[in-house]
Amino acid sequence: MSYMNNNPTIALLSGGLDSSTAAAMAIEQGKVVIGLSFNYGQRHHKELEAAKSIANFLCIAEHHILNINLSLWGGSSLTDMSQEIPKEGIQKDIIPNTYVPCRNTVFIAIGLSLAEARGANQLILGINAMDYSGYPDCRPDYLEAYQDLANLASKSGREGKGTKLWAPLINWNKKDIAKEALRLGLPIEKTWSCYAGREKACGKCDSCRLRDEALKGIGRSDLCTKPEP
Numbered sequence: 001m002s003y004m005n006n007n008p009t010i011a012l013l014s015g016g017l018d019s020s021t022a023a024a025m026a027i028e029q030g031k032v033v034i035g036l037s038f039n040y041g042q043r044h045h046k047e048l049e050a051a052k053s054i055a056n057f058l059c060i061a062e063h064h065i066l067n068i069n070l071s072l073w074g075g076s077s078l079t080d081m082s083q084e085i086p087k088e089g090i091q092k093d094i095i096p097n098t099y100v101p102c103r104n105t106v107f108i109a110i111g112l113s114l115a116e117a118r119g120a121n122q123l124i125l126g127i128n129a130m131d132y133s134g135y136p137d138c139r140p141d142y143l144e145a146y147q148d149l150a151n152l153a154s155k156s157g158r159e160g161k162g163t164k165l166w167a168p169l170i171n172w173n174k175k176d177i178a179k180e181a182l183r184l185g186l187p188i189e190k191t192w193s194c195y196a197g198r199e200k201a202c203g204k205c206d207s208c209r210l211r212d213e214a215l216k217g218i219g220r221s222d223l224c225t226k227p228e229p
Helices: 017-028 046-058 103-118 140-153 174-183 206-217
Strands: 009-012 033-039 062-067 122-124 164-166
Touching: 009 017, 009 103, 017 033, 017 046, 017 122, 017 174, 033 046, 033 103, 046 062, 103 122, 103 140, 140 164, 174 206
Parallel strands: 009 033, 009 122, 033 062, 122 164
Antiparallel strands: none
């Protein structure tokens, strides 16, 4: 598919608050956005329904959902149902078992492939290092090193026209992300953050806790999770 002289942007779209906000920021800047989501064997596959809803709301140019089953080897409570999702809250300097081994490394690599195929000059990432769970693949040094690799790994990069990895929220706190989502008019209620894999958000996992704390902090308790009894 050709986009003439308007180079598109690829957005890794999980259906969560962060990736949805980052994609909306690009659209506000006039970018033509192509969404890329992954069915990777996650227990919280409901996030893919949220990704579809957000893609439709944003009227993105294309939305691809790729099957890549990381649950075949597990290594995370998100892909191994025998492991418990932690509910004690984030603990400093401890990477929780919700970390999926090298997930972002895999996703970004595939995103770069789509970007080069579509002539996209930017890949949007919703990663956040400030108030997340300390995942190694959500940190600024990781992003900088991956950018160097991306520039070396592709034809477009070698020709000086490589894809820029853009993570606008990497140093934002969750409260500011929630504010930005509201400013952009995003339907926060359509996004999905919960790790538990239920029909309704659990309100207890790290992701639910961070989301709810941020929403309460900006006076929007009405958008907080309403867990099952």
